[in-house]
Amino acid sequence: MKITILGAGVVGVTSAWYLSKAGHEVTVVDRQPGPALETSFANAGEVSFGYCSPWAAPGVPVKAAKWIFQKHAPLKIRPTLDMETWSWLLRMLSNCTEARYAVNKSRMVRISEHSRAALAALREETGIRYDHRTRGTLEVFRTQKQLDGIGGDLKVLESYGVPFEVLDRKGCTDAEPGLTPNAHKIAGGLRLPNDETGDCFIFTNELAKLCAARGVKFLYNTAIKDVRRQGSCIVAVETTAGDLEADIFVAAMGSYTPKFLKPLGINLPVYPVKGYSITVPIIDESRAPVSTVMDENYKVAITRLGDRIRVGGTAEIAGFSKTLPKARQETLTLSVEDLFGGAGDQSQAKFWSGLRPMTPDGTPVIGKTRLDNLYLNTGHGTLGWTMSCGSASILADLISGGNPGIETDDLAVSRYAA
Missing domain, CATH: 3.30.9.10 (D-Amino Acid Oxidase, subunit A, domain 2)
Structure with missing residues (x-):
């Protein structure tokens, strides 16, 4: 499938990597001149699973x-x-509350442990250094x-x-x-x-190079202007580089994701x-x-x-x-x-x-929205670097029809509907 990822931070670039490995044609869009120039630029550096x-x-x-x-x-x-x-x-x-804290922490540890294994496998496969x-x-x-x-x-x-x-x-x-x-x-x-440590900015830039070598296309200095929707699907995203059409869209724009979703009638509490x-x-x-x-x-x-x-x-x-x-x-x-x-x-x-x-519960939002071809990978708070590989591999499995290997039903934005 043709997939467009909105956002080139560590979450967007890792999403591109796993979706590309799953055989999809991937394009990454970001308003900045390169990857990891906002929240991923100088974070704490801890990879604390x-x-x-x-x-x-x-x-x-x-x-x-x-x-x-x-x-x-x-x-x-x-x-x-x-x-x-x-x-x-x-x-x-x-x-x-004690009850909510226990539920939320268990979700976060579940994703983080999945991410630990994913990052170790990626490092072994690519030899990436950061x-x-x-x-x-x-x-x-x-x-x-x-x-x-x-x-x-x-x-x-x-x-x-x-x-x-x-x-x-x-x-x-x-x-x-x-x-x-x-x-x-x-x-x-x-x-x-x-647990591990590492420079998120270096990692994201090195992984972007590996993605490009696999055929992933990066559109930098490209701002999103509007979204065209038809029924329950997004038809195209209007950008300063022209209209982008795709089979699937992934919103991975960190704190700016709610602004993108609001015109689509999706309330994301990030x-x-x-x-x-x-x-x-x-x-x-x-x-x-x-x-x-x-x-x-x-x-x-x-x-x-x-x-x-x-x-x-x-x-x-x-x-x-x-x-x-x-x-x-x-x-x-x-x-x-x-x-x-x-x-x-x-x-x-x-x-x-x-x-x-x-997010108000600390858990990121990963998975499908109520629109047929729109997925989210955002809301990681202070743990975007820690959870990036696990979140991205989960997303790639959900989009590709695979088995993520962990429970994911309680990670989607639909959990806030109640």
Whole structure:
């Protein structure tokens, strides 16, 4: 079949790869001059298959109220919100129950574990390189209370057979020697040995080259103007490069997907939760992380990418704003310097922001819509890089009539109809 993918981030490009391998004729469209130039450009770099949890969790409403008065809070909400934002926030809050959290986390772990196997197979098949490491993720807890609160997460990991280790202070420094000078600030940690790290931007660009070698066509600097629909099918997408016709259309435009779907009568509750990162060169190898360290206190990921450290975090409810407030950089700097002080040259920090496409339940939206030839692969929030290969292989199987190998009925946009 002839398939057009809208979006050339990591999710769109991985979708192109798996659909091409399934024998389809694939075209990828993006308004940017190349792949991975928006949310996939400078994300945290963690590929955390085991460390995937919904932002909507029990206790978050109370924590959010306290965070309002904290300078370095992991969640920031602008004072004036539009009705669309309020609607999404209310949906997210409705998922902050023990029952909903368990369901949503199990969905996310299911996709992530599928993605782990898919990425490993892709790497073995292609030899693709992207500053990757397979040294696990360490989530560090600064208080015993934080450490004692992980019981529910451990049950989900056990149910899916995900290996993990609960570590004391020494166990944390054994896994990440760079933490040793600041070990007294840590109560313990949760290590996920199967997790990985890697530069999403490099990966996406290298995979785009492999896709092009398979015959995938990329249309960059191409904006979508309108959609022509006839009955229950999309006839064509009107773009600045002309009309694009296809048998199947895949919307993988991250936070901008709802705007594309709205004229088609499809309500997709995906919100652009803003995140930030800094990237700094390593100047002291002995103090640097060896993989990804999650600072539970600030919800910040500190990741080793070759000779650089990538620090990503903060969830900001601010619409489509891409401003770079100095205060957000200060939070990221505080976290990395508090745990890995002196490892990187902060004077050369590159500061970036991106819009994470977040669903209110944390689970991405993968699968068919009520239109016969329109599929979605979006809404991955902070885990687009982690879930990209699994989501794309699931999508390719659904479109091609294959068996994805995992339950997918609860991943489509139809789950919000109820």
